[in-house]
Amino acid sequence: MKKIILPLLFIIAFSCKNENSQEIQTLSGEFLYVADGAVLQTKSEVYAVAINELTEELANRSRTFQTDEFDMTSVTVKGIITPNNEEGWKNLLKITEIISVKKSDTKNTSIID
Template identity: 40%
Template structure:
């Protein structure tokens, strides 16, 4: 009888802990979607990949209408298609989905705050060029 009681107690604890874990995960995802962050960095969209490089991290950008709007604004400052343009955006940072290629975190842009011209390049700037012309 004691063994059955202990087994039922352990089973109920296991089930209740499992439910708490799901609730916590759901709460975190809901709070993430409500909390957009302001991020400053250099933006580039090239060959179906959009990237924001900040001082601390590199983020993949979810390709949607806002990303295309940002790319159109950035094109005004690009001399070459691979040029990176300084931007300030507001967006939701999300971990990438499992099994998907790319950077560990993605940004879903919610607002474009500012797009600036790139800094002047000097002799120390590294340029990648295609030599197969």
Template identity: 35%
Template sequence: MKKLVALLVITLAFASCKNDSKMDEATTNSESMDLNDPNRTDKQNDGLTLLQGEFVYYADAAVLQTQQEVYGVVLDDKMTELNKLAQEYKKEATDYATVTIRGKVIPKPENEEGWPFRIEIKEILNVSASNPETNNVVKLESK
């Protein structure tokens, strides 16, 4: 039994060290971009994030799904504008539209349900139809 506990402690120690090295690499990569570089454009200095992904608004919930993350979208005038632009590319209310936006990523309040991050849309760059092959919606019909 003592050998099993010792093995478990050693395994946990190695696993935690492995995660720390990944965090160190991420920190090093982000530090390699100099935020005070005079060659950065005004858009690069405004603190907004460029995101491209699949946007859907349905039943008072808006979601932006990128390749890396899923964001809840803050319900405001810009989200309403984006939804109106996306409507022309949707065949059904649950269809997605591919969007490119710039916005402010904010963490979700701890006392609320949902995805860990929200995006507050500040600028809409592009809206287009989604690839129908990637629109994974299951439809139930009765005949």
């Protein structure tokens, strides 16, 4: 019986650790949504943004601050960061909450690699 309980405890502890690795984080940066995707550029990294209802809402709210479709807007969002298994940026952000959207203060909003 002890031989079964000990490995079972390790499995439970390991699975709980994996769940915690997907904790929600708050990120601020420059957001851009175009027809084929969305990105969030922070001071240190660029994230691909998963397209979901909140991403669409963020894009709609951002349009009020854009003078053309390629203007970025300053946003603060909460979301889950996971490795991006598709082509593009190395991390994928799934937005879970929109905190703020405003006109970008940055003159140079180019996406860096």
